[in-house]
Amino acid sequence: MFSIFVPEMSENKSLHNALRQVRLQAGKFQICGFSISGLATYLQLPELDFCVDMGECPVSAIGLNHVFLTHAHGDHSRCLMRHHSLRRMMGIERPSVYYIPAELAKGAENWIHAEAMFEGVPEARFQLPTIVPMEVGKKVILEYRKDLALETFPVKHALSGKRYLPSMGATLFTHKNKLKEEYLHCTTSEIIALRKQGVQITREVFDPTITFMGDNLGDNLLDSSLSSIWNSEILVTECTFLDDGEQDMAENKGHTHIGKIVDALKKYGTDIHCKQIILTHFSMKYSVDHILETIQKNIPDEFKDRVSAFV
Ligand SMILES: [Zn+2]
Numbered sequence: 001m002f003s004i005f006v007p008e009m010s011e012n013k014s015l016h017n018a019l020r021q022v023r024l025q026a027g028k029f030q031i032c033g034f035s036i037s038g039l040a041t042y043l044q045l046p047e048l049d050f051c052v053d054m055g056e057c058p059v060s061a062i063g064l065n066h067v068f069l070t071h072a073h074g075d076h077s078r079c080l081m082r083h084h085s086l087r088r089m090m091g092i093e094r095p096s097v098y099y100i101p102a103e104l105a106k107g108a109e110n111w112i113h114a115e116a117m118f119e120g121v122p123e124a125r126f127q128l129p130t131i132v133p134m135e136v137g138k139k140v141i142l143e144y145r146k147d148l149a150l151e152t153f154p155v156k157h158a159l160s161g162k163r164y165l166p167s168m169g170a171t172l173f174t175h176k177n178k179l180k181e182e183y184l185h186c187t188t189s190e191i192i193a194l195r196k197q198g199v200q201i202t203r204e205v206f207d208p209t210i211t212f213m214g215d216n217l218g219d220n221l222l223d224s225s226l227s228s229i230w231n232s233e234i235l236v237t238e239c240t241f242l243d244d245g246e247q248d249m250a251e252n253k254g255h256t257h258i259g260k261i262v263d264a265l266k267k268y269g270t271d272i273h274c275k276q277i278i279l280t281h282f283s284m285k286y287s288v289d290h291i292l293e294t295i296q297k298n299i300p301d302e303f304k305d306r307v308s309a310f311v
């Protein structure tokens with residue numbers, strides 16, 4: 001007689017499954033993916049041809065051309081190269097573009113090279129994917145979406161020795177050229193004439209559409225140097241810990257406790273212009289019901305209709 005080993009927490013019994021995607025309407029577009037601390041985070045925005053992090057790479061992510069990596073933790077980064085190689089395997093010619101914090105770019109290249117060598121790719125055939133090192137505060141127009149620009153900002157997340165790991169949040173801006181104020185009264189033929197004379201009649205406008213905080217200490221939300229995040233139409237921020245008594249654990253692990261989100265909502269109050277605030281990256285120990293109940297209980301009444309959980 002033999003017995004079959006059954007792990008204590010089998011996939012069927014676990015509370016969360018990283019390949020079962022959550023879908024949430026965020027303004028005019030959908031966010032599909034998954035985000036539970038330690039398991040995986042990937043947030044796909046198909047209408048914007050954009051994905052934040054690649055902790056898993058489902059088939060639905062393969063067609064997305066732009067990927068932003070917030071930081072190097074495996075639950076956010078480990079399928080970045082799977083994305084690249086699956087595209088090639090499926091014959092997608094267009095090179096995808098990986099936007100990576102500048103400090104991590106060299107390490108990412110080494111990692112990608114090492115992975116290819118491990119798989120037995122001949123050195124002569126090895127080719128790096130397109131990596132754009134992101135510098136804080138510089139707007140970068142997306143490679144295949146000239147109507148969108150990405151700008152990063154630094155966030156404090158986990159400590160590595162005495163320094164914080166390189167981690168970034170980012171805002172995706174809608175980028176357009178608008179007619180300058182002084183030409184608004186002009187007729188179409190006058191505009192055409194001005195254009196022919198080479199007059200610069202338009203100005204660039206960047207509207208903050210969606211901001212992703214990435215993994216971060218809740219203190220980033222209260223940092224006045226980052227107050228522009230509250231101007232974004234949609235804010236996506238992590239909320240790893242929910243329960244009373246977990247505040248210190250959140251601090252030590254470099255994550256946000258819901259109490260810090262409540263503090264930030266109270267601090268900025270009517271200065272918050274976000275139409276939607278989406279909470280992600282909950283600890284894997286909480287059930288969906290517990291997450292929803294705790295949010296309902298803690299978020300101030302005036303923000304309840306704007307705050308939702310990505311679960
Ligand atoms: Zn994480």
Ligand SMILES: [Zn+2]
Nearest residue numbers: 071073157215
């Ligand atoms: Zn992390």
